[in-house]
Amino acid sequence: MPLMFLNGTAMSGGADHHLVGGAPLVTRTTTAPRYRFHSVGERYPALEDVGAGGAAVAGEVYDLSYHRLREVLLPGEPDGLELGVIELADGSGSLAMILRREYPALPPLTDISDAASWRAHRERT
Numbered sequence: 001m002p003l004m005f006l007n008g009t010a011m012s013g014g015a016d017h018h019l020v021g022g023a024p025l026v027t028r029t030t031t032a033p034r035y036r037f038h039s040v041g042e043r044y045p046a047l048e049d050v051g052a053g054g055a056a057v058a059g060e061v062y063d064l065s066y067h068r069l070r071e072v073l074l075p076g077e078p079d080g081l082e083l084g085v086i087e088l089a090d091g092s093g094s095l096a097m098i099l100r101r102e103y104p105a106l107p108p109l110t111d112i113s114d115a116a117s118w119r120a121h122r123e124r125t
Helices: 066-076 118-124
Strands: 003-006 025-030 035-040 044-049 058-063 081-087 093-099 109-111
Touching: 044 081
Parallel strands: 003 093, 044 093
Antiparallel strands: 003 058, 025 058, 035 044, 035 109, 081 093
């Protein structure tokens, strides 16, 4: 089954965690330090791979079934995100929702990389 890194409202305790269903939590971790972390219109977070000079972003990795990923989680994601592969702190890879590369209707982005966590960002706003 695919591993899925979550870093927003679908994490444990979040408003959209029900989309994960009973999928097991594999680990709480961070990404490799190669991402900019954005708040998209203050509605949801987005990872952007920038390579050198990025930040490590906190999240949770779940072992999802392909059915749950395809039929439940992905349809619940905002249009400004797309499915991609990210690098985790230990060098392994995981699926994740990342900033859509070309999307003209994207709301304003606010760089929240210094918070390194959607929860930390929401607590300070």
